[in-house]
Amino acid sequence: MRVTIKDVSRVAGVSIKTVSRVLNKERYVRADTRERVEAAVKALNFSPSLAARALAGRRSFQIALIYDNHSPFYIHQIQEGVWAQCKEQGVRMLAQPADVASPTLAAEVGGLIDETHVDGVILSSPVTDAPAVLVELERRGIPFVRISPGTNHALTSSVFMDDVQAADDMTTHLINEGHKRIGFIVGHPNHMASDQRLFGYRRALDRAGVAFEPSLVQPGQFDFSSGAAAAEALLTLGEPPTAIFASNDDMAAGVLAVAHRRDIAVPETLSVAGFDDTELASAVWPPLTTIRQPTRDLAYAAAGLLFSEEGVVIHRRLQHELIVRGSTGRAPIDALRP
Amino acid sequence: MRVTIKDVSRVAGVSIKTVSRVLNKERYVRADTRERVEAAVKALNFSPSLAARALAGRRSFQIALIYDNHSPFYIHQIQEGVWAQCKEQGVRMLAQPADVASPTLAAEVGGLIDETHVDGVILSSPVTDAPAVLVELERRGIPFVRISPGTNHALTSSVFMDDVQAADDMTTHLINEGHKRIGFIVGHPNHMASDQRLFGYRRALDRAGVAFEPSLVQPGQFDFSSGAAAAEALLTLGEPPTAIFASNDDMAAGVLAVAHRRDIAVPETLSVAGFDDTELASAVWPPLTTIRQPTRDLAYAAAGLLFSEEGVVIHRRLQHELIVRGSTGRAPIDALRP
């Protein structure tokens, strides 16, 4: 039935252990022996059983990617980045949706690890900041890397971008365009990045001497409809903002939709900015000025760290980029008058 | 270190075989014995090793989902549907991106099966129609279900919707709105659904007695930019269409962007229709009139079939729905004049 290492060893005329050595690129195999084994592997089209390898050895050749994110585009990029790295390393990726709000999350993660013997775990925000999960992972001593965690205090590698600076950059850009009343839509409360982006917004305002106005800040959930709702709230203020900076693209798309519905010209009357530069940002009209978050690269790098030398903790920051597109422009003239 | 079935058996005071019986819900275990075992499982927080189960038994408690699709939204829904079903069944899902164009695809799929011992496979369009993959799967006798395959001739279950009828419905809707010149953007050539949607478009035109005009049909790739390119081509025709029907939402979003850029009012001057009803459809402006493809349900049902009684081949059709939103409307008056 199944082609096993035994078949390979028979065809190659060596012991199964030697085949195993070749498979695992161990030392002490003569070149011609190796070649014979490799030929047999190819001839029989042999793929070693991960189950057997996991059971017998110290590696399972599988890692888990755990995420809970409401932006399909974001997840897609994360998956793709991790996937690409795994492919290079010859390791399988187990994508695992999760619910950070669930009280059983840590137990589920533990169960996943027990069941699958995964060699490591990649946590994507906001699972990166679920204390119970971190504790569980540390207790087991299983290597893990976090993508865009809220803090870097853990004894674990992470890859991230500077959310504060990015939000600051965007806000500063809007201020430079003459905007004084800049609405801000906060991200999902579960994500630490939400706080940081809000802080970046405030820091930029502060530095520019623009007064912070609490009514210009609206809560959001990182999805389209919460963005729309926040926009409604902002645009019905007595003195509405001339620009709205949403903490991600999905919410910015919601803002655009509301602006269109209310016949508010973008960017002439209202500038709209997003964050992430997912595909959505260029699929809407006008295309969104946004922050390019190197999501795919972040994920790729994270997986890379997981496979790198054990014991070294690295916190790698990747560069963001302000992408100016058609959704933002100069503040309307009357707004520029004092 | 790891909690094993042995630990459970010791705590419960039974043999490991009995624990195994409880785990697998086999017959011939006394109620009180079962309870004792279950208590021990809970107390020790035991999760059986899938590797060991796969190796020893006939099941691996894992299935693979293989896809190659360029719409992140679509994939996201597929993953979610399969995932939900797997969770109910207590089975792990291995999401596996693929490249239908790759000559080694069938071998990769074979390798995946050998490595992981998966109990079954779910194929998402267009992998559903890669002959080499189907042959490989059949050769191994591994159960598989196809989501939205091009044809139902195989001896395998599938779930799908009626693409022809759906495209017909949409086209008819546009005709009923007074449109006579309806542009059509074809989907990715790898997808059989692309052909079928084109056929539905033609069938509706034909039935309504509207002449088919080849120049109104443009190729596309199911992504935003190919939609935009097709729109450019259509709108620079001597006599441009009053409506454009794109074979999916991503391409329709591209059409919208081009219309905005050219200052063409949607839907007053140009109606735009999509297909799929992904989240994108309501994230753009105006929100897209589209066909709701029950993607998530399709995926959920597909996984369900995989776990259902062996040997029965079922082809399940799920209902689509025409969703009329703001992107389509009556044809402009001058177009209604003969």
Added chain:
DNA sequence: CCACAATAAGACAGCGTTGTCAGTTTCAAG
């Protein structure tokens, strides 16, 4: 209360690998 089937539980091999250890070959230096 006996015979016999149905129910219940355990012993043990084996799934396909890797780890450990022991054994054999090669080769450079003496």
Added chain:
DNA sequence: CTTGAAACTGACAACGCTGTCTTATTGTGG
């Protein structure tokens, strides 16, 4: 040549379960 270390290879147990077979134990009709 011999010697000893380095290079190479193999035998065998073990990983954590399930399948098969065997051995109690219970229940039921006559």
